[in-house]
Amino acid sequence: MGARLTVWDGAGVIGGNKVLLEADGRAIFFDFGTAFATMDRYFDEFLQGRVNRGLLDLVELDILPPLDGIYRPDLAPSDGSVAERMRRKPDHRVLEVHAVLASHAHVDHNGAISSLREDIPIHCSPMTAFISKAMQDCGTAYPGDIAYVRPKREDHGLLATDLKATARQRPHVLTATEWTEEAGAFWSRRDGKQRLASVPPRLDASDVAGLRYRAFGVDHSVLGSTAFAIETSVGWIAYTGDLRLHGKYGEITRRFAEALSELRPRVLVTEGTHLGEESALRAQGSLGSEQGVRDRALEVVRAASGFVAADFQPRHVERLLTFRDVARETGRKLAVLVKDAYLLEAMHAIDPAVPTVDADDALVLYVRGKLAATAWERSVLHRLHARRVEAHELRTHPEGYIAALSFYELGELIEIDPPAGGIWIHSTSEAYDEEGRVNWRRLKDWLAHFGVRLVGDFERARAGDPDHLGLHASGHVSGPELAELVDLIRPALVVPVHTEHPEWFRRFEGRREIALPQRGRPIELDA
Ligand SMILES: [Zn+2]
Structure with missing residues (x-):
């Protein structure tokens, strides 16, 4: 047979x-x-x-x-x-x-x-x-x-x-x-x-x-x-x-x-x-280790004095923990979205090495501008009531946080209204389709509008600009x-x-x- x-x-x-x-x-x-x-x-x-x-x-x-x-x-x-x-x-x-x-x-x-x-x-x-x-x-x-x-x-x-x-x-x-x-x-x-x-x-x-x-x-x-x-x-x-x-x-x-x-x-x-795609990936420093990303991100955040956002793939908890470590070493806290806090709870139930927001002093819960609408969001907000920060806190004390945001949360920049001198660390893979390329342009327009500097631009990394190198490691x-x-x-x-x-x-x-x-x-x- x-x-x-x-x-x-x-x-x-x-x-x-x-x-x-x-x-x-x-x-x-x-x-x-x-x-x-x-x-x-x-x-x-x-x-x-x-x-x-x-x-x-x-x-x-x-x-x-x-x-x-x-x-x-x-x-x-x-x-x-x-x-x-x-x-x-x-x-x-x-x-x-x-x-x-x-x-x-x-x-x-x-x-x-x-x-x-x-x-x-x-x-x-x-x-x-x-x-x-x-x-x-x-x-x-x-x-x-x-x-x-x-x-x-x-x-x-x-x-x-x-x-x-x-x-x-x-x-x-x-x-x-x-x-x-x-x-x-x-x-x-x-x-x-x-x-x-x-x-x-x-x-x-x-x-x-x-x-x-x-x-x-x-x-x-x-x-x-x-x-x-x-x-x-x-x-x-x-x-x-x-x-x-x-x-x-x-x-x-x-x-x-x-x-x-x-x-x-x-x-x-x-x-x-x-x-x-090896030569492109190598030129932009994406074939390195998570430790390498951490070292580079630490350099970038150390040099920053104001608002910092970290943009990485959803559910990439290893990267989330990389930025948690960077936050801790720079006297900041990583502000995560409600869905990330919920995901950490789920993963913690299987692997106690994954921290939850309430048990990790370098993590806080970022509460978005809109009111929580759904039952699971309300339950997270209730459990983590003492760990909440809102947009105005990120505006008045930008040096205290790294905001874990991605393309789909760009609207939060309107709520946060970041003071001049902020950076957005692009720590994710490059656009591979048409829609992704359109969104890449949109991301740049949003950041330019708010005077937030983009770090981790693959095009500039490949052109030899070391400031943009090595902020992502491919999966x-x-x-x-x-x-x-x-x-x-x-x-x-x-x-x-x-x-x-x-x-x-x-x-x-x-x-x-x-x-x-x-x-x-x-x-x-x-x-
Ligand atoms: Zn996959």
Whole structure:
């Protein structure tokens, strides 16, 4: 009996990973992420998918695969349109999925789980599960029901969340050995009116749908990132998720590669985000370590006397703690948003080394200009009442804080009205798409308007301006590092995903087989 792999998204594009393994009568997905690249082809700020038609727009536009039987029935309007559109697709199939292995809590890897049937078990690290739940708790429509399902009801062909119906937690299998009271309290927590029927996770992560598997911690820009390998009758099939080798914790990724090589894997499905970009990344100093970012940020903040903002990726808690350290060493406090404070509480429930705002004297809660509207925000504000600072405090004592803000919070500059001499530290990756480039220009316009100086400008770093160098460390492996990993793991077959440069992998030809995936085309694995 053979097996097959089908890359449903992530073939020749970055993100949206949905890699289907069918072996020994089982169907298992490695990740089920939101396909941003496909969405960008059709949607715009003012032309969005119509959520009140459930899955219809996503299926019609190939943002979700035409796999009948894997989706939530309550996301299909009763007019039968979703099933009918799926049947029109040449690669339409009826499929029963037995599990999803979720590598990490980035939306391009876990976002589309919200569309899946609620009885499909999600296997992941406890950190990934808790960050995912925090993301859903703090979101409204976005990223959707990745941790628990809020049932929809239909009215005249339009779907809306039924707030009277109890939300139901997705079944989880966690790579954890213990389950604390604090973890249980967060897992079952639901602020607001809708009740949550919480399901305790299974902690025995030895088999997935009856197949033996291994989960390996890897280093990436979000804690809890995991690579997986499943044992099938055609050999071990491994999947990297996203990972990096450079920096302080690169050793974790190296240990994964060594342990995986001992399994003599048949297939390695690997990311390749940064291929072809090494020289640019090196020139802007983005292939360094988190420690390097910390040293550079410390220099920059030491030289600043007034308002400082730190702009980094959401849920990048390692970077948040870097700026917490910088704040402490410069006599400032890191002012974080309510959603970050909530995320820290979630992560602390799994890893006590992650601080919460109330227990760390270098952290305070920044209360935005608008009044808190939702139940979870009110509960955080209540718990952290003594740790609150508001915009006027940042204006009158700018030297006392680093404000953790990002592009989407630029409106806070109106409330803060920073005095002259402020800086904005851009500590995140460079724009990689059109919208990102437009937002980059907008960011500059906002900062110019308020007389805030931008630090960490990649264009200026590449032009040789040392002031802008090294304020970000990338979460992905570079080409030479990936070559090293593949040679260490020695799989028979390599399948590149999450890359715009799959042809880069041709360099392994002669030593190993390479299969460049195409969306929805199965790669057959002989027995
Ligand atoms: Zn990622």
